[in-house]
Amino acid sequence: MKPLRLIGRALLVLILLLLAYQLWLFGHVVWWKYYNPSETSFMDQQLDVLQDKNPDAELKHVWVPYAKISPNLKRALVAGEDAKFLEHEGFDWEGMQAAWEKNQKKGRISAGGSTISQQLAKNLFLSGKRSYFRKAEEAAITLMLEAVMDKQRIFEIYLNVIEWGNGVFGAEAAARHYYKTSAANLSAGQAAKMAAMVPNPRYFDKNRNHRRLLRKAAIIQRRMAYADVP
Numbered sequence: 001m002k003p004l005r006l007i008g009r010a011l012l013v014l015i016l017l018l019l020a021y022q023l024w025l026f027g028h029v030v031w032w033k034y035y036n037p038s039e040t041s042f043m044d045q046q047l048d049v050l051q052d053k054n055p056d057a058e059l060k061h062v063w064v065p066y067a068k069i070s071p072n073l074k075r076a077l078v079a080g081e082d083a084k085f086l087e088h089e090g091f092d093w094e095g096m097q098a099a100w101e102k103n104q105k106k107g108r109i110s111a112g113g114s115t116i117s118q119q120l121a122k123n124l125f126l127s128g129k130r131s132y133f134r135k136a137e138e139a140a141i142t143l144m145l146e147a148v149m150d151k152q153r154i155f156e157i158y159l160n161v162i163e164w165g166n167g168v169f170g171a172e173a174a175a176r177h178y179y180k181t182s183a184a185n186l187s188a189g190q191a192a193k194m195a196a197m198v199p200n201p202r203y204f205d206k207n208r209n210h211r212r213l214l215r216k217a218a219i220i221q222r223r224m225a226y227a228d229v230p
Helices: 002-034 039-052 071-081 091-105 118-127 134-149 151-161 171-179 187-198 202-206 211-226
Strands: 163-166
Touching: 002 118, 002 134, 039 118, 071 118, 071 187, 071 211, 118 134, 118 151, 118 202, 151 171, 163 171, 163 187, 163 202, 171 187, 187 202, 187 211
Parallel strands: none
Antiparallel strands: none
């Protein structure tokens, strides 16, 4: 009986720790409904990488309110990353199915199907490593975000924390980095190109006129007129 009791106690401790971690995550989500996050898990990881090469390295990141970000960029991101952002409750099941089928045909992961809410969940709390546990945590955090925040707040945080280049995070820093302007003044063409960079920002930071990037930017710009944003 003793081994069974020990196993039972170990499982109970594990469950309690897991619940405590979920409460910790939920507490942060509630806090960020009202207060802006100064950094994210993904920012911390990238800063560590940069400082391994240069101890004095710093991230480029400036928070700006939702109203001070160009509608062009908002439409471009919805058009490029999550066309059903205002309709779904965190998950685009049709998009995920389409991505899975595309990956099956190509024999590799070439499409993700993640929504803006899922991407934000990953950026705020998780690592870039792929695992079933990480995907489960991403799903749980996505549900928390959608339950606690409205779409505009989710989008505002997303616009301010996603990676847009090597050490570049958020719309304001990215607008300055690429176009020497503010996030409020981005043109439709500039916004479309920035949205096209999102899936692989560090690569496109170094390859700003890559054919694939320009082709995707042109597609996004055509779709922007039909994108609904908060």
